[in-house]
Each structure stands twice: as structure tokens, then as C-alpha cells.
Amino acid sequence: MASPIASTGLKAQQHRTKATLGLGAARDFASRPESVSEVRAFTRDALAGLDVAVDDVVLCVTELATNAVRHSSPHEGTFHLDILADRDKLRVECHDSGSRKPTLLTPSDADEGGRGLLLVQALTSRWGVGATAAGKCVWFEIDSDPSGLQGGRRAGPTGS
Numbered sequence: 001m002a003s004p005i006a007s008t009g010l011k012a013q014q015h016r017t018k019a020t021l022g023l024g025a026a027r028d029f030a031s032r033p034e035s036v037s038e039v040r041a042f043t044r045d046a047l048a049g050l051d052v053a054v055d056d057v058v059l060c061v062t063e064l065a066t067n068a069v070r071h072s073s074p075h076e077g078t079f080h081l082d083i084l085a086d087r088d089k090l091r092v093e094c095h096d097s098g099s100r101k102p103t104l105l106t107p108s109d110a111d112e113g114g115r116g117l118l119l120v121q122a123l124t125s126r127w128g129v130g131a132t133a134a135g136k137c138v139w140f141e142i143d144s145d146p147s148g149l150q151g152g153r154r155a156g157p158t159g160s
Contacts, residue, residue: 023046023047023050023083023084023085023086024082024083024084024085025042025045025046025082025083026080026081026082026083027042027080027081028078028079028080028081029042029065029078029079029080029081030077030078031068031069031072031077031078031079031096031097032069033069035065035069035079036062036065036066036069039061039062039065039081040058040061040062042081043057043058043061043081043083043092044058046083047083047085047090050085050090051144052085052090052142052144053123053142056123056142057090057092057142059119059123060092060119060120060123060124060140061081061083061092061094063116063117063119063120064081064092064094064120064138064140065079065081065094066116067094067102067116067117067138068094068096068098068138071096071098071100071102072096072097072098072135079094079095079096079097080093080094080095080096081093081094081095082095087144088143088144089125089141089142089143089144090141090142090144091139091140091141092139092140092141093137093138093139094137094138094139095132095134095135095136095137096135096136096138097134097135098135098136099131099135099136100136101129101136102117102129102138103117104117104118104121120140123142124140124141124142125140125141125142125143126140126141127139127140127141128140
């Protein structure tokens with residue numbers, strides 16, 4: 001499985017260098033349901049002053065964090081969130097200890113869940129998942145170029 005950084009076309013060192021030119025925020029969270037509200041607050045604080053659709057980003061981060069809490073290995077106890085922004089894009093990475101790759105579902109109207117990644121796909125330019133030594137990284141990017149918008153929402157293919 002390709003690394004999430006490799007799928008952007010940037011080598012890890014280039015990616016880190018670009019990120020340092022803009023915003024970089026990272027934090028570990030306990031793998032428990034109460035952490036999801038902490039993730040939302042952390043994300044809002046990290047994005048303060050940036051020209052991004054903060055509510056959309058917070059919704060997408062909430063979905064990634066919720067999946068990390070639900071599907072990571074319970075013995076690990078934490079997940080890690082990285083928020084990186086430069087003049088070209090915003091990238092969010094959620095690292096957890098789970099090995100199960102998340103997939104897009106097609107829930108019925110009666111289903112109570114299963115829409116999280118559909119929301120991430122609809123609100124971002126691209127998203128994907130990659131294996132790491134400790135589990136996996138689920139990520140999304142939002143391009144700063146408004147030409148990536150389609151009908152008021154960002155459109156883009158899923159990545160891997």
C-alpha cells in the first residue's frame with residue numbers, strides 16, 4: 001500500500017519542508033469517545049485566521065477521529081492528528097493503530113451510520129489511506145484553488 005505522502009507526489013522531506021512554510025499543528029489524543037470534542041476544538045484553534053471553510057474541515061476531522069476511536073487497536077490507547085497548511089492546500093492526517101482500511105459505504109436511508117467517508121469525499125479535494133509501521137494513516141486534502149470547487153462543494157477522487 002502506498003504511503004499517504006507518496007500519493008501526493010511529494011517526498012516525505014519535501015512535504016515536511018512545505019508544511020513548515022505555513023501552518024503545522026500536531027497532537028496525540030486518547031482513543032476514547034470524549035476525545036472527539038477535543039479534536040474539534042484543537043482543529044478550530046489550529047485553523048484560526050486561515051481562509052478555509054472551518055466548519056467543513058472540522059466535520060471531516062470529526063469523522064476521521066471517530067473512526068480512529070472506533071477502529072484502532074484498543075491496547076494502543078492513542079491516535080495522532082496532523083494539520084498541515086501551506087498556500088496550496090490544507091492536509092489533515094489521522095494516524096491510529098488499527099490495520100483495517102476504511103471504505104466508502106452506501107448506507108440506506110434507514111441506516112444510522114456509514115456516511116462519514118462519504119462526507120469526507122464530498123467536502124475535500126481528495127482523501128486516502130495508507131499503511132504505517134504502527135497501523136494506518138487516513139488523510140484528506142483541500143486545495144486552496146477555488147477551481148477545485150464544484151457546485152459549492154469540493155470535488156475530487158479518492159486516493160490511496
